[in-house]
Every structure is written in structure tokens, then in C-alpha cells.
Amino acid sequence: MKTSWVRQLFFSGLLLTGAPDTLPAQFYPDSLANWCLYRNVSPDGEYSVMHMLGDPDTLINGQVYKRIDLITIGPALALWYPRTYVRSSSDGKGYLYLPVLDQEFLTGDLNVGVGDTVHDVLIADETMTCPNVLVYNLINVVLTDVVIQGIDTITNGGVTVVRYQVWPLCSGTFDPLFWQRGIGTAHGPVLALTIGLAHVDLHHASVGDTCYYNWSTLPMGSPGGPECCVFIENGVPSMEKDRVLVHPVPSSGLFQISGSAPDLFRVTNAQGDEVLRGQGSQVDLSGHPPGLYNLVIRAEHTMQAVRLILVQ
Numbered sequence: 001m002k003t004s005w006v007r008q009l010f011f012s013g014l015l016l017t018g019a020p021d022t023l024p025a026q027f028y029p030d031s032l033a034n035w036c037l038y039r040n041v042s043p044d045g046e047y048s049v050m051h052m053l054g055d056p057d058t059l060i061n062g063q064v065y066k067r068i069d070l071i072t073i074g075p076a077l078a079l080w081y082p083r084t085y086v087r088s089s090s091d092g093k094g095y096l097y098l099p100v101l102d103q104e105f106l107t108g109d110l111n112v113g114v115g116d117t118v119h120d121v122l123i124a125d126e127t128m129t130c131p132n133v134l135v136y137n138l139i140n141v142v143l144t145d146v147v148i149q150g151i152d153t154i155t156n157g158g159v160t161v162v163r164y165q166v167w168p169l170c171s172g173t174f175d176p177l178f179w180q181r182g183i184g185t186a187h188g189p190v191l192a193l194t195i196g197l198a199h200v201d202l203h204h205a206s207v208g209d210t211c212y213y214n215w216s217t218l219p220m221g222s223p224g225g226p227e228c229c230v231f232i233e234n235g236v237p238s239m240e241k242d243r244v245l246v247h248p249v250p251s252s253g254l255f256q257i258s259g260s261a262p263d264l265f266r267v268t269n270a271q272g273d274e275v276l277r278g279q280g281s282q283v284d285l286s287g288h289p290p291g292l293y294n295l296v297i298r299a300e301h302t303m304q305a306v307r308l309i310l311v312q
Helices: none
Strands: 009-011 014-017 033-039 046-052 058-060 063-072 083-088 093-098 103-109 117-125 133-136 140-156 159-168 178-180 191-193 200-207 210-214 230-232 244-247 254-259 264-269 274-278 282-284 291-299 302-310
Touching: 046 291, 117 159, 159 191, 159 210, 274 282
Parallel strands: 103 117, 117 191, 230 302
Antiparallel strands: 009 014, 014 140, 033 046, 033 200, 046 063, 058 063, 063 083, 083 093, 093 103, 117 140, 133 140, 140 159, 159 178, 200 210, 244 254, 254 282, 264 274, 264 291, 291 302
């Protein structure tokens, strides 16, 4: 591994340094991880929450993968497939299995130094500018070379992360793109090139009850902080610091949000179509068909996702 320059900045107890450490590098988390993404479009923005639960591993073609589900999606945030399968190798690489091609592809490499080029990395290209297209979808799925522009070790509130600033060579974008140890990419399972002012940002990423990327901390994107991205299964908080409770689950129509009053909530069905948007502490799905629904709540600079069960 090459040694990068050393850059230090002290800010409210936070330390940044450009020197990569010697801890074992793992690209993706193992379980209980969440990513909250946001696209800056009117009137209220579009939100998406990806989660990796503690489900049994998935065996595909003799290889073991972790499953990441996109539990809610807005019409302007169709970045990726509803479910992806990822794995971390022992040498710091990340891989994603692409069912449409029945193959896995490299998504990142942490065993690198500043100035290195990583070849044939899978990315999602909404800009439609990159060659080497593997799949044409709502966005293209492409292979491209990626240059490592910096490696930062960031500590805040007792939480330390190692982040790799990267630049896909096929892209003219200046969006902040990165890989991060134990989190994956700036867009969850795979990097994405998104369009102009409506680009997609990572707001929060957590593993267990720890926040490893938090847009509301300074400098933006530092780890730690009380607000983060969480997933709530069937209305029950999975972490003590969750601020909302949705009940009853299941319900025949009316769901009540307790705790912090949401600035905005959105409900999508199992197909990802939005069925309700609103504010306040009551979600009324009366008249909708029974089944599973996903509720995303924005409150106090954080997002939470809740799975709802609607019964007759």
C-alpha cells in the first residue's frame, strides 16, 4: 500500500489525518446496517433508505453474499435495484452480484494508496456519459477506472472511520464520491453518478447503534452524533436512541407516530410506488389494499424507515 500525505485538522474534538492505518480493511458491513440517501428535488426532496438486516447469508453460485434491500424509493430516486447482494473479500475488496448477468463485479478496493488507479469498477451512471455499459436500465450500469484522490482517517465522539476519496475517470462530476471501510460506498452498495443540481447525497449511514456517516455533524459527514439512519421493523425501534414509535402494527388503516413529530412522511407500497405523503403524527392507509408498506419519516434532521403491515 502506498503512503499518502498526512493532513491534520482539529475541530471540536475531531481529528482528520491522511495516513491510512493498519487495521484490517473490510469493505461492506456484516449486518444491521442502514444508508439514508436524499435527492435535492422539489417540493420536498426524494428519500431512499437501504438496509442490511441480520438475515441468513445468501449462497449464489457457491459464493456467500449479504443482502441489501431498498425498502422505499421515490420516483426521482430510482438509483438501483430493489435488492442487491454484496460481499467483502479478505484483501479489502467489495463485490456486487448482478442477477441480470449472473456475475459479480468489483465495487471498490481498500488495499490502495493515494494516486492509485483501480480498474473495472462497477458504478451506476445516471448521466449516461460513461462507456463500457453492461446493463441499460433507468440508469446505465457500467465499468470504469477509479482514481484514489485521498485517504482520510476521521475521529469524532469516539468513532473512527477511514474514508477513500475517489474519482471515476469516465465522469465529469465533482460530487463527493467515496468508499468507506465497513460501510461500502457513498451510495450504499455501489457508487452512482447522478445529475447536476438533483444529485443524490448520503445523509446518514449506520451499523448497529453507531453512526459512521452523519451529514448533520461538522465537518459534514463526520461519524458520531445522536441523529442517524435507522430501520424499524414492524413499528418497533431496533435501537434505544430511536426517536419514534409507530403503532399499532399491524393495523386496519390508522397508524400513529409517537415521539418526535415528523416534518414529512412518505408511504410506498411493496412495488416502491408512493401511495401517501403528508405531515403530522397520523398515517391513514384506510382504503388501500392489505399488505406491506414502507413509511419514511423525516424529523429533526434525521430519517427513519418503518415497515407497516396493513390488514383487513
